Amino acid sequence: MSIDAALNSSIFLNYLVIVGILLAVAGILLTIMSLLGKNVSSAWSSYRGWLVMAPIVMGTIFLGRSATIIGITLLAIFGFREFARATGLYTDWLLTGTAYIGIALLGIVAQAIDPRLHGLGWYGMFMALPVYVIGAILLVPILRNRSKGQLQQVALAIVGFVYFGWMFSHLGFLANTPHAYGYLLYLIFAVEINDIAAFTCGKLFGRHKLRENISPNKTLEGSLGAVAISMLIPWLVSFSFPHFDPLHLILAGLIVGVGGQLGDLVISYIKRDIGIKDMGSVIRGHGGILDRVDSMIFVVPIFFHMVRWFHGSA
């Protein structure tokens, strides 16, 4: 990945065109609906959010491998920060600091060259790092010679680091693969389409609650509709991965369709348990960073290991 590679990559340029067209169509649709007198103000504010986010995402990927890994690491750090602020862990500087350092190390390891195999990204260390970081987090109460409330703090820090840090950082590691543009852009694009499809199908056909104690607005119909649409996407954008067999295309669709919604539900029960509505309010019309990338976190590592299983170094 580099600026030159992006300019010569038909995959990158294809996605650029697709995103451009989708944003334009959505803008026109929203204008028509508001001219017809429908109340679309919340849709407008989330649309405006997309108008800011899409260029940032495409621009970062355009800049190349390092920019992408740095960008995703920053996203993971600020995502963890939201989690820490939401759970109250943020007052514990030693634990949050350890997790921040751990996430930063993940970024560095993804950026590094493998010292033995000389490939991009130090895969072995990327997978082993959680051992050391979790070890370090568990050491903090010992260093402080304190036990009261420490299990909760340590558990929160580990969940935060592993889930929001490590699992999400797999996305950055994908930038090291020869098919980086296809994988990254497919994942980001398909996960967002999956979100929108679940919402739209739920609105149109929703009858039965999916998990009423976790997220009362989600319906079974919406969820199934989203899986169906997500299963179609890999075939529509099959230019992203010319080396995929039909089996891989099916798996890619399934992982996004199911994983995306599981990620959403995970954040939902976390928020519900804490008793907050959004994880933050960084992105107007979308809530916090975690409210936006929630569906991604579950999908990314599973997709990563799927392609690695079938295509070696991915």
Next chain:
Amino acid sequence: MTEWEYHPSPGIDASMTETLRNFPREPTMLAYAVRSIAALILRGWMRIYHRMQVEGREHFPQSGSYVLVCNHTSHLDTMCLLYSVPLRQIHRTFPAAAVDYFFSSLPRSAVSAILINALPFDRKVKGAESLTVCSELLKNDGNVLIIFPEGTRTTTGEMARFRSGIGRLVVGTDLPVVPCYLSGGVDAWPKGKIFPRPRRLRLRVGKPRTFGHLEKNADSVKAICSELEKHVTKLDRSSA
């Protein structure tokens, strides 16, 4: 099994602009890290580019909160004062900065809140409210408040009259007020220029003063202002 209790940050629903503008600020590790790095860079920059000199550092009170007052010639003034306070106090030093200028946009607010640790001061509408925020801040031990009593940067190089805020803040309290005079600021960074020029800067720190003996009324406020004005000017004269 007892349930876990969560204590989300009170500012969790605030937008980014609100978070930056809110005061007192929630201590954030990332902001502290960025500010510490910025402070180190600033120290190097001031020393090398402006050959910054500080005279009378020993006048800074060793304990308790205090107020620094200084003449206001350029944006460098704040940097100079931040340069002169001990590094360990950098997160507890708050330059009072005009809301209408330093917190007018998101990028400006970010620089003011994160790098400079500015206290948003409303010099136009809610002056009294802002002063309350200041005195609350100074009630806690070990905080430093930086105030430019002229209220704006000078264009002529002449020091303007001190506005009453500083007097109202310290009248009848035992808060030490440390007068400072910065020379070279106008030359180094004139109002309107984009980038500072490599001119020598010198900060003179005077003896701290307290105004606990004065009664809280308009006359004492005036007296405080003119006394501080006199002391700051004297620091200028003594360099000549």
